[in-house]
Amino acid sequence: MKADIAEIFLSYQGEGPYAGSRQIFVRFSDCNLGCAYCDTRERARIPYTAGQLIDEISAAGDFNEMSLTGGEPLLYSGFLREALPLFKGIFKNKIYLETNGTLPGRLKEVIDTVDIVSMDLKLPSSTGQEKGYWREHAEFVDICSGKELILKAVVTADTLAADIEKAADIIRLSEKDTRIVLQPVTPVEYGADIKRPEKASLQHFSGIIERRTGRAPCIMGQIHRMLGVR
DSSP states (O other): EEEEEEEEEEEEEEEEEGTEEEEEEEEESSSSSOOOOSSSSSSOOOEEEEEHHHHHHHTTTOOOOEEEESSSSGGGGGHHHHHHHHHHHHSSSSEEEEEOOHHHHHHHHHGGGGEEEEEEOOOHHHHSOOOEEEEEEEHHHHTTTTTTEEEEEEOOOOHHHHHHHHHHHHHHHHHHHHEEEEEEOOOOGTTTOOOOOHHHHHHHHHHHHHHHOOOOOOOOOOHHHHHOOO
């Protein structure tokens, strides 16, 4: 079985509570969504077998976690079922899954081999899509029970408080040690019309989540882009 992988590289995690951790990133090529703020639309397509992936990781150098990112890694759940046990058999490092949280059925196939799940809460008013994925997000959170879970929502100048309230309903379903991140959007070249939220909006959104869940979110942007690293 093969997967289309855009790139494999060593860098530093730039989002959420693992920001600054040296990771090896495995970026998968495809995605089932088309968010307005996506910063990785242009992707190479290099077919890898599980063995080829492990060989390249083995030659890459030292890292703390392996980050599966994209695109959407869970589109390749069959490949991951083959590759992740091989990784676990060689490395002691944790597996960090970055996902849009819309494919719970695929998550079930690999959850036993994943250590950390960083899941996006896709807010329709942020993504520019009509459809929300609240049912899928709720199921996703349930499957992640017992795993280290990070819930992240990208917010823009167009983000609606109503979507933040729905996100808070999903957060309430998660375990108490789940970490919550509100991420102000990073405008990118092909999304020049996507604007950052005002400080007052971020504070308002944070307050909504804290009142509805009893948990205060972290507010942080993409640190790697601020520092100009990959």
